[in-house]
Amino acid sequence: MHGANSSSLSPRYFILNGIPGLEAAHVWISLPFCLMYFVAVMGNCGLIYLIIHEEPLHRPMYYFLALLSLTDVSGCTSFVPNMLCIFWFSLKEIDFNACLVQMFFIHMLTGMESGVLMLMALDRYVAICYPLRYSTILTNTVIARVGLATFTRSVLLITPFMFLIKRLPYCRGNLIHHTYCDHMAVAKLSCGNIKINAIYGLIVAIFIGGFDMVCISMSYIMIVRAVVNLSSADARHKAFSTCTSHICAIVITYVPAFFNFFTHRFGGHTIPHHIHIFIANLYLLLPPTLNPIVYGVKTKQIREGVIKLFYREKDILSVR
Template identity: 90%
Template sequence: MNGNFKTSGFREVNSSSLTPRYFILSGIPGLEASHVWISLPFCFMYIIAVVGNCGLIYLISHEEALHRPMYYFLALLSITDVSGCTSFVPKMLCIFWFSLKEIDFNACLAQMFFIHMLTGLESGVLMLMALDRYVAICYPLRYSTILTNTVVIKVGLATLLRSMLLMIPFTFLIKRLPYCRGNLIHHTYCDHMSVAKLSCGNIKINVIYGLIAAVLIGGFDMSCISMSYTMIIRAVVSLSSADARHKAFSTCTSHVCAIVITYVPAFFNFFTHRFGECTIPHHVHILIANLYLLLPPTLNPIVYGVKTKQIREGVIQLFLREKSISRMK
């Protein structure tokens, strides 16, 4: 190759490192004419996600009755959800509304890291919430002594650290690659494999490490969740009272819904990205990839608000308190 090459709509790329200064995010290939209409439900979902999760965080922090491990983990899940959708939705809306498709190379790496790190953290938090339900149902008398505030902080930090350490290598694996296939990413955000496929180098290590990270996070967390619920079901079935069994199961309903909302689209996206690209249209895959990141943050606050009695009561108490304060003023 010559010293530099130029392509229509591209900046110069240094041939010594073959690292582009920026990438172009195309949005949803084949549906460019409908970008504005597609953006409307995504924008609406994002608003619900931000308002709902910030409302949960505020409620849990201000209601003393919710100062328990279960709700601390829920607050951590809400923080993760808000951060996760904020890491890509504003840029996606800029692509759809203003055709601002450029993203700096390092900004792309940062977005990729935070998206993958936060999805890994969400999986870990769901696993911690399953362990919380296991302790609450199987060891109710020891619940407060096992899950102390110190333990909650330690396991939360350990889960965050695990996700960060496993996702940091992605940035180095992407940065080492030469990019001679242009800088157009057929996606709405910087995904690890979408960026890696622009390289003319060997991406086998990227593929293998991606599978390893998925197993270490998703596989491990799903195993822990499955074991927890196996023990929970055994403990609940052994209860003599039908009311006690119903009450025990009802405390898990919200969490089970959150697991289904998170893992079903995540696994579908994971397998279609690696094995279904030839059979599934690319624009369908991109839409699913966006929904898999945006659907859990949108639905989790609604599910927990509807299914959890303590949260409903907390909302009512907070509303009545604010109303009485406004009357006093």
């Protein structure tokens, strides 16, 4: 087999084919993806810088937002540069171990993003339902611990993917019809039994996505109950307004994720393969692109921080 070790049936490298059937349009397709990646990197890095340097943003809500931004920029960086190399320079070869590393980071950071959104929902629950105890419940130590627990959960659940992929014999070639090393896209090249891969992938998706969605839903049910009981209409409006950015982030993240999940498993042959690839890329790239914009537009403190930082930098330049 081309690029394979005949003794172990393990390939030395894979060929990432990009978007099958649209190879002639790769350069044009790359332009919106490149623009989205630029916006995602600049927006998320800008948010992290702002939260670090602005004292009014040193609060649990914004610490979680900084963690979300770090996860987002790391997630899209794990695959977009390599995808652009495929589109622009036809650099389609990827080492077997490099493919495993990319697979690990893509799936781990996706799980991490879901976990951070859950933590942000719990943050809004504490802020609205227990406002007087907010600062004592969500201390810096607690934030660090729950952030570490979310990271550890994602690492522990995704690591078995690497062993499940390495155990398989590959005798169906080494051409992956995808822009990055997706777990099942790689597993389908094997001539071995991949039922365990499929079942474990479903378990992880349910355990991370399903569990987090249940926690988010329960948090917002209790938030709605608490807000409805407020006597002042202004107080209700203010309470709901603090949640709008997070609700937008949830919709931006979970709608493409579940659409990708269900079309991939139940769409069958009714949805063209290149549509699956488009959805898979948007699912990873859309949230990092839109989250900084949503929080910048919807959150007053961030808008004020941007203006303050802008004028501060302007004053420094004028002094020079």
